Amino acid sequence: MLKEYLSQKKELIEKELQKNLRKYLHPKTLSEVMYYAVMNGGKRLRPILMYMMCDLFQRSYDNIKDVATALEFIHCYSLVHDDLPAMDNDIYRRGKLTVHTKYDEATAILVGDILLTEAFNIIATSDYINDKNKVNVMSKLSEYAGFFGMAGGQFVDIKSEHIKVSYDTLKYIHENKTGKLITAAIELPLIILNVNQIRKEKLIKYSRLIGTAFQIKDDILDIEGTFEKIGKKPSDEKLEKTTYPSLFGLKKSKEILNEHISEAKKILKDFENNNLLMELTEYIGKREA
Template identity: 70%
Template sequence: MLKAYLAEKKELVERNLQKILERYEKPELYSEAMKYAVMNGGKRLRPILMYMMCDLFGKKYEAIEDIACALEFIHCYSLVHDDLPAMDNDMYRRGKLTTHVKYGEAEGILVGDVLLTEAFNIVANSSAVSDSNKVKIIAKLSEYSGFYGMAGGQFVDMKSEHVKVSFETLKYIHAHKTGKLLTAAIELPLIALDIEEDKREKLVQYSKLIGIAYQIKDDILDIEGDFSETGKESNDEKNEKTTYPSLFGLEKSKEILEDYITQAKEIIIENFDSNRILMDLTDYFGKRGG
């Protein structure tokens, strides 16, 4: 059921991304590189989470489609910049050459810049979202992608290379670098759909748990994963990054991962009638291969 759902919604997300990307024409090489960075594969989990929120509350998709594309633009920008020589210096992303390797380092920086900037433009000009909700969504999107969100987590992550960091610092990195955009994927559609505060709070709590679980699984895949499945080569060992396995060992990391998955599922069981898709998704976060 989940596999078919993810495939169906991924196709929908990518159609919407293509429509938005068609707006960008000249300079042609800039447009091409931008499209390459966005349409270079990927699971589209963040925008798909937004569609799940619509389905959970029986709402139509129109209200969240632009926001879903905007969030995916920000996610793709973060990957382009994360791959740069000054950051992780990766050659491959999703099994293909990274944007800066294919188009050039300066070009990669500018592709990331435009994806971040245009994300806010997409939300600001959406006809499907009320003006009052646009303000709330843009404020949250700025927070979750900026100093107190993904960028802040990335900064601490970069400064933590070649040093052994504490568990508290590792949790901060995971909660901000990865977790904040997953929270955005759940919280932003709830704002757009005017879902009541108590349900929003429960789902935000859920998002934080699966965000940490997602990163722990990433750490495990860096050891156990295969390039053919993950589509990237890990530089964590070379950069001497602290990870859950380096702090706790592989088996204990798997136990911690399972605990987060269990906590997340309890929220869905107790508050959302054991929603099947969300329960399956939670299991997926703990079992995914790439």
């Protein structure tokens, strides 16, 4: 059931991404690089979570489809910049050459800048969100993508290379660099759908648990994964990054991962129509890529 759902929603999301990308015609080369950066594969987990929120509350996808596109633009921008020589210096992403490797570094920086900027333009010009919710969504998204979220987490991550950091610092990195955009994927639809505060808080807690679980699993895959499955060469050891396995060992890291998954599933029991989210939560802990 989940496999079919993920496939269907990924196709739907990618149609929306392509529809938006068709707006950018000139300069032609820049348009091509944007397309390459966005349409180079990926699970589309964050926008899929947004669609799942609509299913959970039995609401139309029209409510969130523009924000889902915007969030995926921001995620793709973060990957383009994350791969740059000044950061992780990766040659491959999802089994393909990274943007700066295939094109050049300056173009990669500009394409990342454009994807971030255009994400907010997509929300601002959406016909499906009222003005009050546009302000609330853009405010929350800028918080989660910027200093108090992903960018702040990335900064601490870079400054933590080649040194051993504390568990508190590692948690900060994971909760911000990876976790905040996953929380955005849950919280932004709840804002648009006007979900009551108690239910919203429960699902935000759920998002934080799966966000941390997702990153712990990434740390594990950096050791156990193969290029064929994860689409890139492991980099954590090369950069001497502190990870859950480097702090706790592989066995304990897997136990912590399972604890987060179990706690997340407990929260979902308070909601009807939760079958797909339950399956997705399991998938996050067991994925191979």
